[in-house]
Amino acid sequence: MKTMLVILLSAMLTDNFVLSKFMGICPFLGVSKKLDSAAGMGIAVTFVMICATLVTYPIHHGILVPNGLEYFDTVVFILVIALFVQLVENFLKKCVPSLYKSLGVYLPLITTNCAVLGVTVLNIDNSYSFVQSIVNALGAGLGFMLALVIFSGVRKKMEYADIPETFKGVPATLIAASIVSVSFMGFSGLFS
Amino acid sequence: MAENKTPLTKELTKGILRENPTLVMLLGMCPTLAVTTQAMNGIGMGLATTFVLLGSNIVISALRKVIPDKVRIPAFIVIIASFVILIGFLLEGFVPSLYDSLGIYLTLITVNCIIFGRAEMFASKNGVVASICDAIGMGLGFTIALFLMGSIREIIGSGKWMGLEIPVLSSNPMLLFIMPAGGFFTLGMIIAAVNKLSNKKPPQELGCKGCPNAEACGKAGDCQ
Numbered sequence: 001m002k003t004m005l006v007i008l009l010s011a012m013l014t015d016n017f018v019l020s021k022f023m024g025i026c027p028f029l030g031v032s033k034k035l036d037s038a039a040g041m042g043i044a045v046t047f048v049m050i051c052a053t054l055v056t057y058p059i060h061h062g063i064l065v066p067n068g069l070e071y072f073d074t075v076v077f078i079l080v081i082a083l084f085v086q087l088v089e090n091f092l093k094k095c096v097p098s099l100y101k102s103l104g105v106y107l108p109l110i111t112t113n114c115a116v117l118g119v120t121v122l123n124i125d126n127s128y129s130f131v132q133s134i135v136n137a138l139g140a141g142l143g144f145m146l147a148l149v150i151f152s153g154v155r156k157k158m159e160y161a162d163i164p165e166t167f168k169g170v171p172a173t174l175i176a177a178s179i180v181s182v183s184f185m186g187f188s189g190l191f192s
Numbered sequence: 193m194a195e196n197k198t199p200l201t202k203e204l205t206k207g208i209l210r211e212n213p214t215l216v217m218l219l220g221m222c223p224t225l226a227v228t229t230q231a232m233n234g235i236g237m238g239l240a241t242t243f244v245l246l247g248s249n250i251v252i253s254a255l256r257k258v259i260p261d262k263v264r265i266p267a268f269i270v271i272i273a274s275f276v277i278l279i280g281f282l283l284e285g286f287v288p289s290l291y292d293s294l295g296i297y298l299t300l301i302t303v304n305c306i307i308f309g310r311a312e313m314f315a316s317k318n319g320v321v322a323s324i325c326d327a328i329g330m331g332l333g334f335t336i337a338l339f340l341m342g343s344i345r346e347i348i349g350s351g352k353w354m355g356l357e358i359p360v361l362s363s364n365p366m367l368l369f370i371m372p373a374g375g376f377f378t379l380g381m382i383i384a385a386v387n388k389l390s391n392k393k394p395p396q397e398l399g400c401k402g403c404p405n406a407e408a409c410g411k412a413g414d415c416q
Contacts, residue, residue, distance in 0.1 A: 020372045022226035026305065029221070071281070074302050075273040079266065114222050114303040121299050166388045167380075170218060174380030181373040 004135050006191050007128075011139025013187040017115050018147040019180060024115030028148060029173055031106075038152035042145025044106035046138065049119050051088065052081045053137040056120040057130055077120050115144060151180055200325045207329030213306045214337035215386045220306040224338060225375040226297050231354050234342030236290040238335025240279050240298065245307050246327040247275040252315040253323035259316075268311045273302045306334060337382075344378050345369045 015021060018028045024045070031041045056077045064070055089107045092100040119140045123133040154176050163172045213219045220241075227237045251271050252259075259267045280298055283291040291298065301307070310330055315323045347353050349369030351362030368374050 022222050022372065022375065023300070025221040025225060071277055074276060074299055075270055078269055078273060078302060082266065082269070114300045117303055118296060118300060121296055125296065166384045171380040171384035171387070174376045174383065178373045178376030178380065181371075181376055182368075185371065185373065 004132065007132055007135050008139040008142075010191055011136050012143035012146065013184065014190055016143045016147055016184050016187075017118070017140045018144055019177075019184045021118070023118040024113055024144060027113065028144075028151065029170070029177070032148050032152045033155055035149065035152045035156070038148040039145065040102060041106050042141070042148045044103045045113065045115065045144050046141025047103070048081070048085060048088075048107070048113075049116055049137040049141040049144075050134060051084060052077075052116050052120050053123060053133050055080055055084055057123065057133050060124055073121065073124065074117070078117055081116060081120070115140065147180070147184075151177065154180060200322060203322050203325040204329045207326065207331070207333040208336065209333070211330075212333040212337060212386075213309075213330050214334055215383060216390075218383070219309055220304045220334065221379075222300065223297050223304060224341060225372070225379060227294055228338055228341040228345055228375065228378075229349070229370045230293075230346045231339055231342035233290070233293055234338035234340075235335060236283075236287070237294060237297065238331070238338045240283065240294070241301055241304060241306065241334055242328070242331025243279050244272060244275040244301050245310060245331045246324065247278070248272045248307055248311055249315040249323040249327040250320060252311045253318060253320045256316045264312075264316065268308060268316075269302070272307050272311070276302045306330065340382065341375075341378055344382075345374055349374060 011017070017023045018025065027041055027045070032038045059076060059080060060070070060073060064072060064076065085107055089100075092103070092107075119137050123136055126136075128136055155173065158172065158176060167175070207213060211217060214221075214224050223237055223241070227233045248268070248271050252268060255267075276299065279301070280291070283294070283298065310326060314326045318326070343353060347358055347361060348366050349371075350367075351358050351365040366374075369378065
């Protein structure tokens with residue numbers, strides 16, 4: 001239980017996927033202007049990360065390893081994730097239209113998100129067990145959501161700031177991200 | 193299909209300055225921020241990406257009339273991922289130190305939007321020779337940007353540069369620059385400097401052109 005908690009919290013805070021591993025920078029900078037879209041994106045990513053881990057872990061250990069094909073991980077994972085996301089999207093559209101309305105737009109975004117591929121590959125690289133992998137995916141997803149939600153608040157304030165002409169737009173956003181990242185450095189050493 | 197008529201030298205040089213994938217088009221941010229704690233890693237990552245870009249551009253432009261439009265995204269991804277596996281093997285065998293320091297980011301070249309973007313925007317519309325020039329130019333542009341980032345972060349953050357000690361800085365390194373926060377900061381500064389030098393208005397949005405997700409991002413409200 002204690003290891004689970006450590007995995008969860010370190011994936012969320014100390015090794016935050018966005019702010020210390022730099023995965024999923026595109027949605028972090030692209031979809032963080034409004035709080036509701038940031039939260040929606042975060043929930044969708046968490047969901048897909050867990051689902052992706054649920055599918056790719058058995059494939060890696062059940063099919064690829066026994067046949068000595070571990071190096072095919074990337075190709076297989078990315079195709080399986082893409083297929084699975086499509087499936088979930090269709091399922092939601094048919095069965096839970098209300099959920100589809102709020103999350104549906106974010107789902108296709110996620111197929112080629114490097115954070116999702118990253119978490120599945122990291123689970124294998126760190127040789128986590130099945131349950132540990134799922135906990136890690138949950139932590140990574142929640143960390144992603146946390147970063148996006150916090151950052152959307154920062155950006156809202158930035159809209160009213162008087163920024164020098166040269167820095168307006170992406171440069172200012174990146175520098176703001178750097179300050180948010182400094183605040184997450186406060187968590188380092190939490191588990192050592 | 194209409195072949196592109198621009199001279200090949202132009203295809204080669206546009207990626208280095210005018211359409212630099214990282215600093216002007218703002219693509220491929222993840223590796224740019226993640227591996228540039230040292231100048232050497234920047235070069236390694238840049239060259240590995242160039243290799244994958246070159247391979248995928250050649251194959252995709254050669255097969256551009258064979259791949260049906262509807263399945264082009266999965267087809268491109270499989271082609272790109274195959275080259276990533278190949279470069280993974282080559283680096284593991286010949287440059288194991290670089291393989292270790294790039295780590296998971298080597299695998300993540302597969303989802304680098306520079307490669308996908310060039311496949312979608314250029315290789316699937318142009319001939320093989322033009323695509324080779326485009327890949328080399330874009331790859332070099334990416335490598336130069338990463339090298340610049342890596343140099344700045346390594347010199348300020350650890351007081352060294354490609355194994356050389358920098359006199360004053362090596363005794364007082366600003367560790368923050370090789371930490372994640374320094375990555376965001378340095379990139380923001382470089383993009384602002386590029387804007388100032390080229391007298392352009394700074395980009396308001398990330399480069400979403402050619403990204404397979406651009407349409408969905410647009411629906412979600414921000415990317416254009």
